[in-house]
Amino acid sequence: MLLYLLSLFLFNTLADGLSFYTFSNYFVYHIELPVSFFFLLKFLKRNKQQIFYTEHFYKAGLFIIVLFIANSFLWEKINLFNSLSYSVCSFYILIVCLNYFWFKFNSDDKDDILTLPNFWFIAGLFIYHSSSFIVFFTYKIFIQTNDQLAWITWNFQSLMLLMMCVLIVIGIKQKLKCQIQ
Numbered sequence: 001m002l003l004y005l006l007s008l009f010l011f012n013t014l015a016d017g018l019s020f021y022t023f024s025n026y027f028v029y030h031i032e033l034p035v036s037f038f039f040l041l042k043f044l045k046r047n048k049q050q051i052f053y054t055e056h057f058y059k060a061g062l063f064i065i066v067l068f069i070a071n072s073f074l075w076e077k078i079n080l081f082n083s084l085s086y087s088v089c090s091f092y093i094l095i096v097c098l099n100y101f102w103f104k105f106n107s108d109d110k111d112d113i114l115t116l117p118n119f120w121f122i123a124g125l126f127i128y129h130s131s132s133f134i135v136f137f138t139y140k141i142f143i144q145t146n147d148q149l150a151w152i153t154w155n156f157q158s159l160m161l162l163m164m165c166v167l168i169v170i171g172i173k174q175k176l177k178c179q180i181q
Contacts, residue, residue, distance in 0.1 A: 001121055001172065003042070004039040005165060005168055008165075011028055011031065011032030014028050026079060027078040027079070030078045033068050033089060034068045037061070041058060044061075045058050047118060050116075051096075051121075052100055057099075064092055067085070068082070068089070081139055081140065081143070083139045083140050086132075086136035086139075087136045090129040091133065093129045096122075115174060115178075117175035120170045120174060121167075124164040124171070125164060125168075127160065128160045128163065128164035131157075131160045132157045132161075135153045135156065135157045136157075139153070139154070
């Protein structure tokens with residue numbers, strides 16, 4: 001999960017820095033998405049027992065990475081924001097999160113869910129991707145019709161990204177706490 005967070009931080013910082021120049025920074029997002037998504041898939045696969053993540057989910061995720069790359073070259077070129085890829089990514093992650101919540105809440109597990117690191121990881125992913133799905137899906141429409149609305153929704157997405165990062169850091173803290181005990 002740490003590699004996922006670091007990749008998000010590095011690529012988003014780079015994209016923000018490049019936004020001060022006259023050329024488009026969208027190419028950074030075309031690189032960031034498959035890289036960070038791959039790190040997320042590795043995390044999910046490594047923790048598959050605790051988060052009810054199957055081999056089918058993993059293979060579907062790898063196929064989605066191929067779609068991200070194809071999309072960058074064939075449909076949403078690197079000079080445009082890859083909103084379709086981000087929408088597919090969010091949809092996939094929402095399915096994984098809902099699967100986790102379904103199995104967790106229907107299990108006989110008596111552990112306090114708030115002490116489980118994976119709960120915080122999945123909750124952060126769920127909050128961010130459920131709130132950002134619409135932003136990603138409609139971004140091109142907003143940018144073409146209403147710059148102000150695009151700016152507001154993008155800032156909302158950034159706030160949700162911060163919230164996800166906070167929840168993931170809480171999960172990392174819980175994980176370290178569990179390892180010490």
